[in-house]
Amino acid sequence: MMKKESVDFLVVGGGIAGYQAVLSLLPHGSVLLVSRGPLSSGSSYYAQGGLALPWGFGPEDCERHVQDTLRAGAGLCDEPSVRTLVGDGERVWKGLLSLDVPFDRDSDGTFLTTREAAHSVPRIVHAGGDRTGFLILSSLAKKVSEDPAFRFLSNHQLYRLRKNPEGRVTGALFLGETGHELLEIEAGATILSTGGGSSLFLRSTNPRLQRGDGVAVAARAGCEIERMAYYQFHPTVLDIPGQAPFLLTEAMRGEGARVVNRKGRRFLFDYHPDGELAPRDVVSRALWLESRKSPEEGIFLSLTHFPKGRVAQRFPQVYRHCLELGVDLETTPAPIRPAAHFQMGGIRSDMNGRTTLPGLYAIGEVASTRVHGANRLASNSLLEALVMGSRVADAIGSVRHLPETGDNSSDEPDQALLPSVDIEEGWSRLRQILWDSAGIVRTLPLVQKGLLEILEMIGTSRQAPVEGGRFALGNGLLVARLILEDILTAPVAGANYVVSEMPAPAVKNKD
Numbered sequence: 001m002m003k004k005e006s007v008d009f010l011v012v013g014g015g016i017a018g019y020q021a022v023l024s025l026l027p028h029g030s031v032l033l034v035s036r037g038p039l040s041s042g043s044s045y046y047a048q049g050g051l052a053l054p055w056g057f058g059p060e061d062c063e064r065h066v067q068d069t070l071r072a073g074a075g076l077c078d079e080p081s082v083r084t085l086v087g088d089g090e091r092v093w094k095g096l097l098s099l100d101v102p103f104d105r106d107s108d109g110t111f112l113t114t115r116e117a118a119h120s121v122p123r124i125v126h127a128g129g130d131r132t133g134f135l136i137l138s139s140l141a142k143k144v145s146e147d148p149a150f151r152f153l154s155n156h157q158l159y160r161l162r163k164n165p166e167g168r169v170t171g172a173l174f175l176g177e178t179g180h181e182l183l184e185i186e187a188g189a190t191i192l193s194t195g196g197g198s199s200l201f202l203r204s205t206n207p208r209l210q211r212g213d214g215v216a217v218a219a220r221a222g223c224e225i226e227r228m229a230y231y232q233f234h235p236t237v238l239d240i241p242g243q244a245p246f247l248l249t250e251a252m253r254g255e256g257a258r259v260v261n262r263k264g265r266r267f268l269f270d271y272h273p274d275g276e277l278a279p280r281d282v283v284s285r286a287l288w289l290e291s292r293k294s295p296e297e298g299i300f301l302s303l304t305h306f307p308k309g310r311v312a313q314r315f316p317q318v319y320r321h322c323l324e325l326g327v328d329l330e331t332t333p334a335p336i337r338p339a340a341h342f343q344m345g346g347i348r349s350d351m352n353g354r355t356t357l358p359g360l361y362a363i364g365e366v367a368s369t370r371v372h373g374a375n376r377l378a379s380n381s382l383l384e385a386l387v388m389g390s391r392v393a394d395a396i397g398s399v400r401h402l403p404e405t406g407d408n409s410s411d412e413p414d415q416a417l418l419p420s421v422d423i424e425e426g427w428s429r430l431r432q433i434l435w436d437s438a439g440i441v442r443t444l445p446l447v448q449k450g451l452l453e454i455l456e457m458i459g460t461s462r463q464a465p466v467e468g469g470r471f472a473l474g475n476g477l478l479v480a481r482l483i484l485e486d487i488l489t490a491p492v493a494g495a496n497y498v499v500s501e502m503p504a505p506a507v508k509n510k511d
């Protein structure tokens, strides 16, 4: 017999977007946050560089932030949405200050701001040097845990959305820890904040399980999904054989780190007049092209010209991690290679999180609000998570829908259509296919080949007993299909376009 519970507001996903929504909804009713894992399971926990704000908060500061966002977004941002995002910056900043998030200050107590690529001015606040995400998230989690109207349920994987006969979303079903038994939650409003899907790619900066589940479940329920072609690849990701990719924050380049080849040449100026401070998509593409020209050369991020002790003091977490892997950033340039980092598209939603399904809201990286266009401006993601976590409550907090029954989920079959390929093999194939066909440089034949291979794996699906691991692979395959199909029709913007021919690798000189 399936367990069933009832709540006013159901939030799925416990990153910064989810926790901010919980905080904003608690004055209006009971909130249940269901997540696949602990705080460290989502990307928010690992955000290093910081939070972009229209620092100064005057009309000119806001306008500059809007213009930088639009420029980085390469023509695909929705300008009114960007204005809303930036306009709410001061509100979320005040909210964070009221939570005592320990943002970094100088010896006079003035908040420190830094600059990152494609920002025209320093406007990024940070905490703990490079531990901004963790410190914001843990402050939010601590605050909401004090409220008796809040409950947290971990180790539950979103399975499907619950709907009433009129098609209104009235909660969701989850697979529990064993991956077999189902839990049904009926809710007045359902908010998805399950984050992005960059771990569907072979090389990714995201936690391992960020594989686009929210998009898959929403798509199956008939919700509009858009712009899945637009993934952002981060250029400066540590590349040590046998080690997981590890992000070297963009704030390093913002503060003067150099991208060099083995000879120490700063080749990025060959690609863009802003060199290291060019938009992320431009830099990643330049790294890709450069490594294709001379694969053995290697590409490095160098901070060796920083004053002694500065790297360890300003970027303590990154410095320590690299040191453990044998790279002392104070003295040695770090080998880098791009990796998938951020999903710009997702569940189509407005600036209050409303999706195309009544009763369902989407916020944070899982949502496509069109504020990032074809290429997100650095550190605008935490801003989006906080702003949308607040704005969703503005929309639904005052209009309470009581949880309704009426879904026949209690008769949920214990069978589902699931891929029958070996799960481990399926994942490694999927990640390789997306990396090869939907990566930094895409060609039509590769995209078509990738799509055929994904469809072939989907084609193995059979009715089988519901099981968490196989269900997750089914989600991954569906999202991969959406990405590849979208690439075939997506407008050309930023660096996410299909080239007619793969640039030729350098011909090796036989001598």
Ligand SMILES: Cc1cc2nc3c(=O)[nH]c(=O)nc-3n(C[C@H](O)[C@H](O)[C@H](O)COP(=O)(O)OP(=O)(O)OC[C@H]3O[C@@H](n4cnc5c(N)ncnc54)[C@H](O)[C@@H]3O)c2cc1C
Pocket (backbone or CB within 6 Å): 012, 013, 014, 015, 016, 017, 018, 034, 035, 036, 037, 038, 039, 041, 042, 043, 044, 045, 046, 047, 048, 049, 050, 051, 052, 132, 133, 156, 157, 158, 193, 194, 195, 196, 205, 206, 207, 209, 210, 213, 214, 247, 341, 342, 363, 364, 365, 366, 378, 379, 380, 381, 382, 383, 385
């Ligand atoms: C290494 C790294 C550094 C970054 N640095 C910055 C930065 O400095 N500034 C910036 O603005 N952005 C940065 N980003 C991007 C930013 O961290 C994310 O875009 C943002 O935190 C997303 O927040 P979110 O709340 O939408 O999702 P997440 O924080 O990813 O949280 C998703 C939540 O959903 C849960 N979940 C996922 N699937 C399921 C499921 N099937 N069922 C139930 N629960 C599920 C997860 O367990 C998790 O709790 C960085 C990202 C990474 C990976």
